Amino acid sequence: xxxxxxRTLTGLALxxxxxxxxxxxxxxSTTPYYPPLSQILEGFRDVWxxxxxxxxxxxxxxxxxxxxxxxxxxxxxxxIALGLSERLRRDxxxxxxxxxxxxxxxxxxxxxxxxxxxxxxxIALVAFAASWxxxxxxxxxxxxxxxxxxxxxxVFGVPARRRLLRVVLPAALPQVxxxxxxxxxxxxxxxxxxxxxGSSAGLGYFVISAQxxxxxxxxxxxxxxxGIVGCCMTALxxxxxxxxLRWHRQWRSQxxxx
Amino acid sequence: xxxxxxxxxxxxxxxxAVDIDAVVADASDxxxxxxxxARHLQVTYGRGRQAVTAIGDVTFAVRAGEFLSVxxxxxxxxxTLLKAMSGLLRPTSGEVLVNGTPVDGFAPGLAMVFQEYTxxxxxxxxxxxxxxxxxxxxxxxxxxxxxxxxxxEALAEVGLVGVGDKYPWQLSGGMQQRVAIARALAYRPTxxxxxxxxxxxxxxxxxxxxxxxxxxxxxxGTTIVFVTHDIDEAVYLGDRVVVLSQRPTEVKVSLAVxxxxxxxxxxxxxxxxxxxxxxxxxxxILAERSAHAHE
Numbered sequence: 310x311x312x313x314x315x316r317t318l319t320g321l322a323l324x325x326x327x328x329x330x331x332x333x334x335x336x337x338s339t340t341p342y343y344p345p346l347s348q349i350l351e352g353f354r355d356v357w358x359x360x361x362x363x364x365x366x367x368x369x370x371x372x373x374x375x376x377x378x379x380x381x382x383x384x385x386x387x388x389i390a391l392g393l394s395e396r397l398r399r400d401x402x403x404x405x406x407x408x409x410x411x412x413x414x415x416x417x418x419x420x421x422x423x424x425x426x427x428x429x430x431x432i433a434l435v436a437f438a439a440s441w442x443x444x445x446x447x448x449x450x451x452x453x454x455x456x457x458x459x460x461x462x463x464v465f466g467v468p469a470r471r472r473l474l475r476v477v478l479p480a481a482l483p484q485v486x487x488x489x490x491x492x493x494x495x496x497x498x499x500x501x502x503x504x505x506x507g508s509s510a511g512l513g514y515f516v517i518s519a520q521x522x523x524x525x526x527x528x529x530x531x532x533x534x535x536g537i538v539g540c541c542m543t544a545l546x547x548x549x550x551x552x553x554l555r556w557h558r559q560w561r562s563q564x565x566x567x
Numbered sequence: 568x569x570x571x572x573x574x575x576x577x578x579x580x581x582x583x584a585v586d587i588d589a590v591v592a593d594a595s596d597x598x599x600x601x602x603x604x605a606r607h608l609q610v611t612y613g614r615g616r617q618a619v620t621a622i623g624d625v626t627f628a629v630r631a632g633e634f635l636s637v638x639x640x641x642x643x644x645x646x647t648l649l650k651a652m653s654g655l656l657r658p659t660s661g662e663v664l665v666n667g668t669p670v671d672g673f674a675p676g677l678a679m680v681f682q683e684y685t686x687x688x689x690x691x692x693x694x695x696x697x698x699x700x701x702x703x704x705x706x707x708x709x710x711x712x713x714x715x716x717x718x719x720e721a722l723a724e725v726g727l728v729g730v731g732d733k734y735p736w737q738l739s740g741g742m743q744q745r746v747a748i749a750r751a752l753a754y755r756p757t758x759x760x761x762x763x764x765x766x767x768x769x770x771x772x773x774x775x776x777x778x779x780x781x782x783x784x785x786x787x788g789t790t791i792v793f794v795t796h797d798i799d800e801a802v803y804l805g806d807r808v809v810v811l812s813q814r815p816t817e818v819k820v821s822l823a824v825x826x827x828x829x830x831x832x833x834x835x836x837x838x839x840x841x842x843x844x845x846x847x848x849x850x851x852i853l854a855e856r857s858a859h860a861h862e
Contacts, residue, residue: 455686455687456686457681457683457686457687458686458687458688458689460650460655460679460681460687461679461681461687462700462701463654463655463673464653464654464655464673464677464678464679464760465677465678465679465700465701465754466673466675466677466701467700467701467704468704471704475700475704476689479689479691480689482691556690556691556734557690557691559734559736560690560734560736
């Protein structure tokens with residue numbers, strides 16, 4: 310058996326074991342709050358093959374993707390500005406530290422007041438929450454661009470703009486992608502919470518309304534779907550990271566070998 | 568051609584300022600023009616009481632096609648000098664002229680090869696793309712095909728054929744430094760500045776690259792300023808050796824290297840003139856070190 314196949318199998322072993330444990334532990338359950346896993350899975354299938362797909366999953370995905378895209382754009386631009394200017398970093402530090410430490414969930418009431426319930430509020434909150442990890446890691450990546458590389462480019466007369474686009478940014482890319490991975494988790498969490506409180510359609514709303522009408526199966530179905538969405542978003546970013554950083558992985562493995 | 572002892576007496580370290588005309592006349596080939604000049608360069612870091620003068624007063628000139636070696640005791644600011652000459656560092660006073668034009672942050676026609684070859688090559692670009700990098704971008708002339716051709720020619724000049732599509736980190740240290748040299752050659756610089764380029768290589772790679780540099784210098788006629796701490800290397804490669812003093816750095820001596828070309832590792836280094844020269848340079852540097860150790 311090849312190492313890749315056996316590695317995949319060992320990776321799956323724990324999740325499979327946990328799911329099986331859940332299945333058998335809950336199989337005999339009679340309380341309404343912990344239904345058997347078999348019923349949950351049935352309910353999952355029923356819910357998400359119905360019109361709920363379009364009614365709740367789609368709007369959440371739209372807000373999530375739009376907010377994340379905005380966060381990436383904003384995050385990279387602000388990160389570059391902060392990374393390049395020591396002065397800007399210093400002057401803005403009180404503001405950035407304050408905003409960064411603010412739990413986004415606490416901002417939901419303000420966002421509701423300022424933007425009203427609905428999609429724009431969700432997108433704004435998702436963008437705000439997800440941009441911070443990207444700003445920080447982009448700034449770090451920009452600052453860490455190798456001095457020898459930049460000096461070489463300078464002596465050769467490469468103008469500042471080209472140095473930024475062709476030397477600094479590619480060098481910062483590994484860190485930018487690392488920030489993006491963290492940002493995805495923040496984005497999903499923020500979207501669900503914003504949705505729970507401020508919308509009438511979406512995954513968060515679905516879960517809350519199912520819970521409030523004591524529909525435990527539907528609550529679980531909603532939760533499982535949120536988990537799946539989170540996994541898929543993370544997988545997307547990981548694939549993007551692998552593709553843009555092909556050179557980086559091989560380079561790092563070479564460096565650690567010598 | 569002035570003899571070694573005459574030259575030494577002309578530029579004794581007791582003289583406060585070096586006569587620029589004497590320095591220029593001392594250069595090996597009297598018929599070629601001065602391409603790079605440093606005039607009373609001074610570099611001071613910090614201010615007030617904590618000010619550190621790295622470079623006190625350095626003046627020298629490099630003629631077209633010349634190979635100038637620069638040596639000095641450790642910490643004498645050799646790298647600072649190169650940074651000031653390449654425009655990376657703005658000197659506190661004095662000036663650097665490339666073909667008569669003052670260097671102000673940048674001068675066209677300069678290329679530099681650093682000691683840390685891994686850090687100066689871009690790991691996300693192939694070897695060929697790395698060599699082409701200074702040749703591309705807005706305002707640069709030449710089509711893609713021409714740029715690629717120049718890159719491949721430069722790579723062949725340094726003995727690298729068929730590695731254009733590989734990545735720098737897939738190559739050995741010596742090969743990576745060859746890529747850095749190829750990148751500088753493809754740029755066709757007026758002056759090639761080299762900052763202890765072989766110091767991070769093992770002895771065999773070092774001697775291979777020294778001979779490669781000699782071949783490149785012979786075949787292309789590029790003007791080279793080569794900073795090193797290795798005295799043998801400085802004498803083996805150079806047409807002239809400039810010996811720097813300890814901080815605040817000045818030009819202590821400028822010695823002509825009257826060894827025949829082409830040079831070889833075994834024959835040249837066995838010549839009595841080579842031995843005499845390297846002993847003289849070593850003596851100067853040791854004297855410099857001990858003089859400052861007692862301060």
